[in-house]
Every structure is written in structure tokens, then in C-alpha cells.
Amino acid sequence: MYKIITNLYQFNNWANKRILDGCAKLTPEQYHEPSLGNFGSVHATLVHILAVQWLWLQRWQGQSLSSFFEPDDFADLAALRNHWQKVEGETQAFIGTCSNPTLAKISSYRNFNNEEWSYPLWQMMLHQANHATQHRSEIALLLTEWGHSPGMMDFLYSMDVK
Numbered sequence: 001m002y003k004i005i006t007n008l009y010q011f012n013n014w015a016n017k018r019i020l021d022g023c024a025k026l027t028p029e030q031y032h033e034p035s036l037g038n039f040g041s042v043h044a045t046l047v048h049i050l051a052v053q054w055l056w057l058q059r060w061q062g063q064s065l066s067s068f069f070e071p072d073d074f075a076d077l078a079a080l081r082n083h084w085q086k087v088e089g090e091t092q093a094f095i096g097t098c099s100n101p102t103l104a105k106i107s108s109y110r111n112f113n114n115e116e117w118s119y120p121l122w123q124m125m126l127h128q129a130n131h132a133t134q135h136r137s138e139i140a141l142l143l144t145e146w147g148h149s150p151g152m153m154d155f156l157y158s159m160d161v162k
Contacts, residue, residue, distance in 0.1 A: 001100050001103045001104070001122050002098060002099055002100050002103060005095060005098065005103060005122060005125050005126075006095060007159070008125070008126070008129050008155075009091065009092065009095055009125075009129065010158070011129075011155050011158045011159075012129045012132055012133075013088055013091075013092070014158045015132070015133070015136055015153055015158065016049070016084065016088070016132065016136070018150045018151065018153065019046075019136045019139050019140065019143070019150055020046070020077070020080075020081055020084070021150070022139075022140070022143040022148045022149070022150040023042055023046065023077055023139065023143070024077060025143075025148040026042065026143075026146065026148065028076075030042070030142075030146055031043050031077065035142060039135075040071075041071070042139055042142060043071055043074075043077070043080070044071040045135050045138060045139055046077075046080055046139070047069055047070065047071045047073070047074060047080065048135060049131075049132050049135045049136065050069060050080065050083065050084050050087060051068040051069035051070075052068070052128060052131055052132070053087055053088075053091060053128060053132065054068060054069065054087045055068045056124060056125075056127070056128040057087065057090060057091050057094060059107070059109040059124065060094060060107060060121060060124060060125070061094065062107075062109075063109075064109045064110035064111075065112075066112060067112070069083075098121070102121060103120070103121050103122040103125070104120055104121070104122065105120065105121055106118050106119065106120055106121075107119065107120070107121045107124060136153065137153075140153060
């Protein structure tokens with residue numbers, strides 16, 4: 001299981017960078033344009049992806065938070081990318097502490113409604129990466145429509161890229 005999680009999070013980082021690189025080609029108007037369902041813009045969706053990665057990382061480390069990042073916390077894509085590098089570094093450091101036995105252990109956290117939930121750590125980690133894939137796909141569609149396709153985003157493709 002450890003190798004699967006390691007590969008999945010290498011992919012997650014690679015895919016996030018591809019999406020962020022594509023977003024760097026957008027005009028400020030496109031970047032903030034009301035365009036994505038629940039979140040309202042590319043910027044807000046990127047912040048959501050990052051916030052959820054950070055939230056789950058905190059949960060994996062035994063912390064139950066009552067809130068997370070908001071779009072106004074980041075002035076622009078550069079500020080967001082800067083913070084993303086920090087969260088990614090912390091994520092990779094955490095993964096480096098994992099092993100098959102730790103991934104199999106049940107972890108508990110309290111959600112924003114103060115309800116307790118418990119899952120094996122590996123399931124939480126798969127959930128977070130899958131969640132990011134959903135929202136990257138939404139952004140990838142917009143990037144493609146605006147002439148800035150991020151290109152191939154498939155897992156196996158990411159393994160072949162050197």
C-alpha cells in the first residue's frame with residue numbers, strides 16, 4: 001500500500017503543477033471569472049483544492065480543524081503557488097513517515113460539524129487525492145476552452161514523463 005500512496009501523491013503533485021502552469025496563462029479576468037459551479041472561479045477552485053489537501057494533512061496528523069483557507073487569503077496565483085509549495089512539502093514529508101502498518105491504522109477526526117469520523121489512513125489519503133482530481137478536471141476543461149489545455153493528465157502518463 002505504501003508504494004501505491006507514494007505513486008499517487010507523486011501524480012497528485014505532478015497534476016497540480018500542470019494545472020497551475022496552465023492557470024498562469026490565463027488573463028486576470030479569466031482567472032477570476034465566475035465560471036465554476038460551487039466555487040465560483042478558477043481561483044476559488046484552486047484554493048479549495050489546496051485547502052482540502054491541507055485540511056486532510058492536518059487530520060492525518062491528529063488535528064481536527066474548524067475552518068480552512070478562503071479565496072481572499074491569496075491575492076493572486078503567485079501567492080497561492082507559494083503557499084502550495086509549502087503544503088506540498090509538508091505532505092511529502094508526512095508520506096515519508098508512513099509505512100504499510102501506519103497506513104492500515106484507523107485514524108479519527110472531527111469534521112466542521114464536530115462529528116467524529118474514523119477510517120484507515122490509506123482510505124483518507126486516497127479520498128484526498130481523488131477529490132483533487134475531480135476539481136483539477138473542472139479547471140482543465142476551462143483551460144482547454146480558453147486555449148490553454150494542460151495536456152495529458154492521466155496517471156500512467158505522469159509515470160512516463162521524465
